[in-house]
Amino acid sequence: xxxxxxxxxxxxxxxxxxxxxxxxxxxxxxxxxxxxxxxxxxxxxxxxxxxxxxxxxxxxxxxxxxxxxxxxxxxxxxxxxxxxxxxxxxxxxxxxxxxxxxxxxxxxxxxxxxxxxxxxxxxxxxxxxxxxxxxxxxxxxxxxxxxxxxxxxxxxxxxxxxxxxxxxxxxxxxxxxxxxxxxxxxxxxxxxxxxxxxxxxxxxxxxxxxxxxxxxxxxxxxxxxxxxxxxxxxxxxxxxxxxxxxxxxxxxxxxxxxxxxxxxxxxxxxxxxxxxxxxxxxxxxxxxxxxxxxxxxxxxxxxxxxxxxxxxxxxxxxxxxxxxx
Amino acid sequence: xxxxxxxxxxxxxxxxxxxxxxxxxxxxxxxxxxxxxxxxxxxxxxxxxxxxxxxxxxxxxxxxxxxxxxxxxxxxxxxxxxxxxxxxxxxxxxxxxxxxxxxxxxxxxxxxxxxxxxxxxxxxxxxxxxxxxxxxxxxxxxxxxxxxxxxxxxxxxxxxxxxxxxxxxxxxxxxxxxxxxxxxxxxxxxxxxxxxxxxxxxxxxxxxxxxxxxxxxxxxxxxxxxxxxxxxxxxxxxxxxxxxxxxxxxxxxxxxxxxxxxxxxxxxxxxxxxxxxxxxxxxxxxxxxxxxxxxxxxxxxxxxxxxxxxxxxxxxxxxxxxxxx
Numbered sequence: 001x002x003x004x005x006x007x008x009x010x011x012x013x014x015x016x017x018x019x020x021x022x023x024x025x026x027x028x029x030x031x032x033x034x035x036x037x038x039x040x041x042x043x044x045x046x047x048x049x050x051x052x053x054x055x056x057x058x059x060x061x062x063x064x065x066x067x068x069x070x071x072x073x074x075x076x077x078x079x080x081x082x083x084x085x086x087x088x089x090x091x092x093x094x095x096x097x098x099x100x101x102x103x104x105x106x107x108x109x110x111x112x113x114x115x116x117x118x119x120x121x122x123x124x125x126x127x128x129x130x131x132x133x134x135x136x137x138x139x140x141x142x143x144x145x146x147x148x149x150x151x152x153x154x155x156x157x158x159x160x161x162x163x164x165x166x167x168x169x170x171x172x173x174x175x176x177x178x179x180x181x182x183x184x185x186x187x188x189x190x191x192x193x194x195x196x197x198x199x200x201x202x203x204x205x206x207x208x209x210x211x212x213x214x215x216x217x218x219x220x221x222x223x224x225x226x227x228x229x230x231x232x233x234x235x236x237x238x239x240x241x242x243x244x245x246x247x248x249x250x251x252x253x254x255x256x257x258x259x260x261x262x263x264x265x266x267x268x269x270x271x272x273x274x275x276x277x278x279x280x281x282x283x284x285x286x287x288x289x290x291x292x293x294x295x296x297x298x299x300x301x302x303x304x305x306x307x308x309x310x311x312x313x314x315x316x317x318x319x320x321x322x323x324x325x
Numbered sequence: 326x327x328x329x330x331x332x333x334x335x336x337x338x339x340x341x342x343x344x345x346x347x348x349x350x351x352x353x354x355x356x357x358x359x360x361x362x363x364x365x366x367x368x369x370x371x372x373x374x375x376x377x378x379x380x381x382x383x384x385x386x387x388x389x390x391x392x393x394x395x396x397x398x399x400x401x402x403x404x405x406x407x408x409x410x411x412x413x414x415x416x417x418x419x420x421x422x423x424x425x426x427x428x429x430x431x432x433x434x435x436x437x438x439x440x441x442x443x444x445x446x447x448x449x450x451x452x453x454x455x456x457x458x459x460x461x462x463x464x465x466x467x468x469x470x471x472x473x474x475x476x477x478x479x480x481x482x483x484x485x486x487x488x489x490x491x492x493x494x495x496x497x498x499x500x501x502x503x504x505x506x507x508x509x510x511x512x513x514x515x516x517x518x519x520x521x522x523x524x525x526x527x528x529x530x531x532x533x534x535x536x537x538x539x540x541x542x543x544x545x546x547x548x549x550x551x552x553x554x555x556x557x558x559x560x561x562x563x564x565x566x567x568x569x570x571x572x573x574x575x576x577x578x579x580x581x582x583x584x585x586x587x588x589x590x591x592x593x594x595x596x597x598x599x600x601x602x603x604x605x606x607x608x609x610x611x612x613x614x615x616x617x618x619x620x621x622x623x624x625x626x627x628x629x630x631x632x633x634x635x636x637x638x639x640x641x642x643x644x645x646x647x648x649x650x
Contacts, residue, residue: 039364041443043458045412047450087370087412087456118366121456125372131412131446131456133368 038143039082040136042073048091048127056171059098061190062128063105065264069215070134071113072194072266076213078144078203079136081115081196086132089125106132113196142203144211149229149271151300153209156277157293158198158284159267161218162244162258163188175247185243192266198288199268207276214267219260220317221269223304229271232303235296235315261318271298363468364407365461367398373416373452381496384423386515387453388430390589394540395459396438397519397591401538403469403528404461406440406521411457414450431457438521467528469536474554474596476625478534481602482618483523483609484592486543487569487583488513500572510568517591523613524593532601539592544585545642546594548629554596557628560621560640586643596623 046052046066054062067084074081086106090099110117115134149155167189169175170182177185195213202208210229214221218238226233238259240248248255259265272280274297281292296307305312371377371391379387392409399406411431415424435442440459474480492514494500495507502510520538527533535554539546543563551558563584565573573580584590597605599622606617621632630637 041408041410041458041460043410043412043444043446043456045414045446045448045450045454045456047414047448047454049451050449083366085366085368085458087368087458089370089372089454119368121368121370123370123372124375125370125454126374126451129370129372129414129450129454129456131368131370131454131458133366133410133412133456133458135366135460 038138038140040074040077040079040138040143041133042070043131043133044070044073045129045131047129056168057190059102060105060108062130063102063107064109064191066130066132067106067109067115068192068194068266069264070132071109071115071196072192072213072215074134074136075194075196075199075266076144076211076268077136077138078142078199078211079138080200081110081113081134081136083116083118084110084132084134086117086120086130087123088120089123089127089129089131091125091127094128102128102130109191113194138203142200144203144208144270146210146212146225146228149210149225149231149298150273151231151298152274153271153298154274154277155222155233155235155295155298156270156272156281157214157239157267157295158195158202158270158288159265159290160239160241160244160293161214161265161267162255162262163241164192164264165189165258165262166241166243166247169247169251175250177243177246177250181243181246184241185247188241188243188265192264194266195268198284201284201287202268202270205276205280207273207280208270209273210271212269214265214269215263217259217261217263217318218269219315220263222315223317225269225271226298226302226304229298230302232299232301232305233296234299234305234307234312236307238295239291239293257318260315363404363463363465365399365402365404365463365468366458367395368456368458369395369398370454370456372454381493382515384427385430385433387455388427388432389434389516391455391457392431392434392440393517393519393591394589395457396434396440396521397517397538397540399459399461400519400521400524400591401469401536401593402461402463403467403524403536404463405525406435406438406459406461408441408443409435409457409459411442411445411455412448413445414448414452414454416450416452419453427453427455434516438519463528467525469528469533471535471537471550471553474535474550474556474623476556476623477599478596478623479599479602480547480558480560480620480623481595481597481606482539482564482592482620483520483527483595483613484590484615485564485566485569485618486539486590486592487580487587488566489517489589489591490514490583490587491566491568491572494572494576500575502568502571502575506568506571509566510572513566513568513590517589519591520593523609526609526612527593527595530601530605532598532605533595534598535596537594539590539594540588542584542586542588542643543594544640545588547640548642550594550596551623551627551629554623555627557624557626557630558621559624559630559632559637561632563620564616564618582643585640
C-alpha cells in the first residue's frame with residue numbers, strides 16, 4: 001500500500017455527512033460553522049530523522065518549517081490563517097531550552113502569517129515529533145480545492161521549484177554554491193515562505209479552478225491534482241530555481257529532478273481558465289513582483305506527461321511518499 | 326522543568342490577542358468564528374511505549390482510547406464534538422491492516438460522540454504516534470473553564486475514579502478480579518466513555534463555575550483546577566470505583582492511589598455553587614442514573630488538602646506529568 005492508497009482506505013472508514021464539506025484527501029478539510037462562512041482545518045506531522053535532522057537544522061528552523069508546512073495547506077485552500085494547536089513529542093535528549101527555541105520558531109512563523117497558537121500537548125516520545133493543526137477561514141466563493149481543474153486549463157505555479165532541495169544539498173555538504181545562490185537555497189530550506197497572500201489573491205479569482213501546494217514534489221502533487229479532478233496534464237516546461245539549477249550542474253544531474261522530486265517548495269500549483277491566464281499572470285506579477293509560471297495544460301484523458309520536442313513521456317511519481325517501498 | 330512549567334514558558338511565546346478567547350493551559354482553546362458562537366479546539370498526542378503498548382491493547386482499542394481522550398477535552402468545556410483531524414506516525418512493523426484497525430477504533434469512538442474525522446496526515450515514525458485534534462461548538466453562555474471555581478463551591482465528579490488503572494493492572498497480569506469487576510475495569514481502560522452528555526448538561530447550569538476532566542489523575546488535575554482558579558481545595562472523600570477498590574485490596578495497597586494517581590478516568594471534575602449542589606445532584610442522577618459525587622469544597626487559600634478525621638494533609642501531585650524527573 002502506498003500513501004494515497006492508505007488515505008483512500010482510511011477515508012472509507014469515516015462518513016462524509018454533516019457540515020463537513022470537504023474531507024480527507026485535499027490539502028485541508030472544510031466545514032461550515034455558520035452559513036456565510038467556511039472554516040478550513042489541516043494537520044501535518046513532522047518526525048525527527050524522517051522530516052528533519054538536528055545535524056543540519058537549528059531547533060528554531062525546525063519549528064519554522066513545521067509551522068510553514070501547515071500554513072501552506074491553508075494557503076492552498078485560499079484561506080486566511082487563524083489559529084493552530086501544537087502537539088509535541090519530546091525525547092529525553094532535547095533540553096527545555098532547545099524545545100523552547102523550536103517553539104519560538106513555530107511562534108515566529110505563525111505570527112508572520114497571522115496565525116495564533118492557541119493550545120497544545122506535550123508528551124514524551126523517542127524522537128522529536130511535531131504535530132500541528134491549523135485552522136483558517138475563507139469566504140465560500142473563494143475556496144479552492146484540488147478537484148476543480150478542467151481540460152484546457154493552464155497549469156501554473158507561483159514560483160520556480162527546487163530551491164529547498166538545493167538547500168538540503170548544501171547543508172549536507174554535497175555541493176557548494178556561490179554566496180547569493182547559497183543564501184537563497186538555505187533560506188528556502190530553513191525558513192520557507194508559505195504563499196498565503198498569493199493563495200488568497202488567487203482564490204478571489206473565479207478563473208482559478210483548482211489549487212494545491214507543491215510540498216511533496218511536483219511529480220507527486222501534479223498526479224494528485226489530476227486524479228482529484230479526473231483529468232490529465234501535459235507539462236511543457238518546469239521553472240527551476242537558480243540555486244537548484246546550479247546545484248544540479250555542480251553534481252552533474254538533471255535539474256528537473258529538483259522540481260519533480262524535490263518537495264517542500266510550498267509554491268502553489270493552480271489550474272487557470274486558459275483565456276484568462278495572460279491577464280491573471282500580468283496582474284499577479286504587478287501585485288507580487290514574481291511570475292505566475294506557466295507549466296502546461298490540463299488534458300481530458302487522465303495521463304500526466306512531459307512534452308519534449310513533440311514527444312510525450314509519462315511523468316513518474318518521484319516525489320515524497322511515506323508509504324512507498 | 327515539569328510539564329506545567331514548560332507549558333507556562335511556551336504560553337509566553339504566543340501572544341494572546343485576536344479572537345482567541347482562551348488559550349494555552351485549559352482543556353481546550355476557544356475562539357469566536359462568529360459573534361453568537363464559540364468554537365473549541367484541543368489536541369492530544371499518544372505515543373506507543375509511553376501511553377499504550379500493543380502488548381496489552383488491540384489496535385482497535387488504542388484507536389478508541391486516543392479519540393476518547395480528545396473528545397473528553399471537549400466534554401470538559403461543555404462543548405458538542407464536531408470534527409477532528411488525525412496525524413499518524415507509523416513504524417515499519419505496523420501493517421496496513423493493524424493501522425486500519427486502529428483507525429477504525431478512532432472512527433467508531435468519533436461516531437459514538439457525534440464527531441466526524443475530517444482529515445489527517447500519515448508519516449513514518451519510529452513508534453506509533455497518534456496526534457488528534459478535535460473541534461467542538463458551545464454556546465458562549467455554556468462554556469466552562471478551569472478558572473471559575475469560587476471559595477465555598479462544592480467539588481464533585483461525574484463518577485467514581487480508578488477503574489481504568491485497575492484495568493491496566495489486569496492487562497499487565499498484576500491482579501485477578503471476579504468477572505463483573507474485571508469486565509468493568511477492562512472496559513474502562515480499553516473503551517473509556519468521555520462524558521460528553523454530562524458535560525453539556527452541566528455546562529447549561531449557571532451554578533457550575535468550573536469544569537475539567539480527570540485524565541491525569543485527581544491529585545494532578547485538582548491542583549491544576551485550584552491554580553487556574555487561584556483557590557485551594559479541601560477533599561473529604563474520594564469515590565473509588567469498585568474494580569479499583571478490589572484491585573487495591575488484592576494487591577494490599579491504598580485504594581486512594583487509584584483515584585489520585587490513576588489517570589485516564591475521563592470523569593469530569595466540577596466546582597458547583599454550594600447552595601445549588603443538592604438540587605443539581607438530584608437532577609443529574611435523574612437524568613444520567615449516576616451520582617454527581619461530592620468530594621469536598623473549594624477554599625480561599627491556595628492549599629489543596631485531604632481532610633481526614635479533622636486533620637488536613639497536603640495532597641501530593643502523584644498523577645501523570647510527562648516532564649517530571
